[in-house]
Amino acid sequence: MEMMNRIAYFISILTIAFCLSPHDIFAQEMEKTPDLESFEVGDRIWLSTVSGTVTIDPVQQLEAFTPGRISWLVEEGAMVKEDQELFRVNAExxxxxxxxxxxxxxxxxxxxxxxxxxxxxxxxxxxxxxxxxxxxxxxxxxxxxxxxxxxxxxxxxxxxxxxxxxxxxxxxxxxxxxxxxxxxxxxxxxxxxxxxxxxxxxxxxxxxxATVKALSDGMVTITQSDVSGQPPLKVGELTTLGVAECRIQLTEPRSRNAAKEDLMITVQGSDGVLFEGLFEREEPFILGQSSTATMIFRLESDETKPSREALDGEQIVRLYLKLSEPASLIQKEPFLLKHTKEIQELGWKGFLQSMWPDAEVVYIGPRVIAVRRKE
The missing domain is CATH 1.10.287 (Helix Hairpins)
Incomplete structure (x- = not known):
């Protein structure tokens, strides 16, 4: 009798397995869809981890791009504001x-x-x-x-x-x-x-x-008042005191194509203090046969001022995309392992919308996808 019951049990399992279509199986899995609010909520998505150079009290070279006499509009050691005129070449x-x-x-x-x-x-x-x-x-x-x-x-x-x-x-x-x-x-x-x-x-x-302006607040150092030779020629420096800047070079298309004002970074010093940085400016240049850019972020921390001993030099930099509003952060890997075929057919956006029809995909990152309830 016991043997007959076990045979009936296995037959019922096989019957159910053969009767269910892939769509039915997927539908059953969807019934187990976790609540969107159960995922971690964040205001940023990781894009990449790169090497960057942190500079304390960064110095910008002041250059003249036309030959002639320099007419300085500020004194040596003057503290100037961003966009303030510093000098003119050939004032005549x-x-x-x-x-x-x-x-x-x-x-x-x-x-x-x-x-x-x-x-x-x-x-x-x-x-x-x-x-x-x-x-x-x-x-x-x-x-x-x-x-x-x-x-x-x-x-x-x-x-x-x-x-x-x-x-x-x-x-x-x-x-x-x-x-x-x-x-x-x-x-x-x-x-x-x-x-x-x-x-x-x-x-x-x-x-x-003929006019050069300050790119940021800082202190002016004057090195010469006459430009001779082939421009551009260095005529002074602008030192931004009490500030830490981080320079990174981006080659990955996702990061380079993102809106610059939406980018941010984090850098952790050797003393354990975590600094966040917002995009400040970009310095384009040509590297080999491909064009890339150096992006500069200004680092800040609520805990302390930047320390030269703990932060200056080469650092590991994590690059993020800021979200306009907090969203649920969905890790790709668990779903990719469990629903490979569905994701291949529908794509990440279609797959997630089938799971949460009342939600919208905000951004698809390398590892995490930001999803938010529709208003």
Whole structure:
């Protein structure tokens, strides 16, 4: 009897196995879908771990890109703010350009006044012409007695002249009453404005090429006041005090294609203090045959200021993508091992949406996927 029960048990198992389709099996697995809120919630996704160089009190080289005399706008050792002008090369050229632009602006005003005056004169002249033509028409009006006295030949000539005057009067009146003069004046003024805008653009270009600004807050060190040789040439330094910067080079496409303002890093010093860094700027350059970029992050910690002994030099850097809002972080590996076929067919996005239809995939990282409930 016991033997018969065991055989019936195995038969029932085989029957169920053969009767269930892969879809049914997958549906059963979906019934066991864990609650989305049971996963860890975070505000960032790991992208990669790279080597980076941390510099305490970083120094930026101040370079001149055109030859000539340097006119420093700050003193040696001055503390400056980001975007503050530090020096100009060939300040004389800038001064000449400023004087030229000022003369052009003055000439523009005078030209506009002259054009406006000339248009007023033309309109006044046309008004006088209209009055003369109207008076001529009155003189060409003949009474019956005058028509009889002058005879038909003279009368026909006078009628012809009258029609000519009427036609001329109509044309000139239409011009006077239209915006002809104003339209011409507007066109000529716009041409003058274009010339002035071109001169202003050229001046700003000269100033931009000759002016160097601070890329960040810091202290200025002046090394020279004259540029000779092939630019760019070093003329000073800008030291950012009390700051730690980390430089990393990214070659992995996922990291390079991410929005730079959404990137952040963490670096742990030898003293165990964890520093976080936000993207600050990028320094592009060519490496071999491929273009890459050096990204610079400014490190900060709520615990302490950056220590040269614990942080300076080569460090292991973890790169993350910041999320706009916290999301559930789904580890790929457990699902990939259990649902390989489904993931291959649906892709990660389709697979996760089949598990949580009321959720959206925020970002698919190398190891973790951010998923959030739809609002």
């Amino acid at each position: 050229a800038i001064e000449l350009s400023e004087r030229d632009l000022a003369l052009r602006e003055k000439k523009f005003k005078n030209d506009v006044e002259d054009l406006t005056w000339a248009v007023d004169e033309q309109k006044q002249g046309l008004r006088a012409t209209l009055k003369e033509l109207e008076d001529s028409l009155l003189e060409l009006e003949l009474s019956p007695g005058e028509i009889e006295a002058l005879g038909p030949d003279v009368t026909r000539e006078l009628e012809t002249e009258k029609r000519r005057v009427e036609k001329s009067l109509q044309m000139k009146r239409e011009r006077f009453e239209s915006d002809y003069f104003e339209a011409n004046l507007d066109t000529e003024i716009k041409e003058l404005e274009l010339e002035l805008d071109q001169a202003d653009f050229k001046h700003r270009e000269i100033v931009q090429q």
